[in-house]
Amino acid sequence: GNSVTQMEGPVTLSEEAFLTINCTYTATGYPSLFWYVQYPGEGLQLLLKATKADDKGSNKGFEATYRKETTSFHLEKGSVQVSDSAVYFCALRMDSSYKLIFGSGTRLLVRP
Amino acid sequence: DVKVTQSSRYLVKRTGEKVFLECVQDMDHENMFWYRQDPGLGLRLIYFSYDVKMKEKGDIPEGYSVSREKKERFSLILESASTNQTSMYLCASSLLDDKGGSKNIQYFGAGTRLSVL
Numbered sequence: 001g002n003s004v005t006q007m008e009g010p011v012t013l014s015e016e017a018f019l020t021i022n023c024t025y026t027a028t029g030y031p032s033l034f035w036y037v038q039y040p041g042e043g044l045q046l047l048l049k050a051t052k053a054d055d056k057g058s059n060k061g062f063e064a065t066y067r068k069e070t071t072s073f074h075l076e077k078g079s080v081q082v083s084d085s086a087v088y089f090c091a092l093r094m095d096s097s098y099k100l101i102f103g104s105g106t107r108l109l110v111r112p
Numbered sequence: 113d114v115k116v117t118q119s120s121r122y123l124v125k126r127t128g129e130k131v132f133l134e135c136v137q138d139m140d141h142e143n144m145f146w147y148r149q150d151p152g153l154g155l156r157l158i159y160f161s162y163d164v165k166m167k168e169k170g171d172i173p174e175g176y177s178v179s180r181e182k183k184e185r186f187s188l189i190l191e192s193a194s195t196n197q198t199s200m201y202l203c204a205s206s207l208l209d210d211k212g213g214s215k216n217i218q219y220f221g222a223g224t225r226l227s228v229l
Contacts, residue, residue, distance in 0.1 A: 004154075036220075043116070043202055043220035044155075089154060098143050098162070098206065099170070100218060102154040 002027045004090050006103035013080055013110050021075040021106045023064075023090035031092040033057075033066055033073040034100070038087045047075075047088070080110045115139070116221040118203050124227045131190040133224050135203030142208035144186035145218065146170075146178060149200040158201075161186055162208060193228045200225050 007022040036044040048057030053068035090103040119134035147155040157170030159178040204218040
């Protein structure tokens, strides 16, 4: 079946460090891919998305590129801030469905 | 902005109680969803509704039911709460049709943390 695998957390970084959170997927076909972020005590918010191969999603300094050849959608940010501390979820959705399939989430902690 | 409101942030219930979790959205979205979130498991879909009085089972519907009597409101019901239903419950909504690509985006409420003792 379709699934999403994320790197285990927590990821702990110092402020201004470079961030990569790995996400790979398994899907029969070509899904749309998403990163959602959950700040402490809040629900999930869409961070960025990509709907076809080689698309790059970007928002708030975060980027992710849809790589069909490696079935990946890794999240990157060049310089993290304390305010980026949150749980990040990678997700996919097939065109034939409204259902989102989520990874297990990766907690990011950024220290001053 | 889309607003998805869950009626309670925290609930404590006893085993065997009937529990209602309420969700309201204000953007006239056709689709509404209930997920549960557990550490290490991400979000798992419980039920989904694409119209009033319409529902579909998600991945883990056992022990739950839902009600959608009005377009803006989607209720999750635990008929007889059990301790293994202690979890964070998240409601979401989205558009049915692809109006400028918005179909892909689900908007989430802040969640209800339910403890069943």
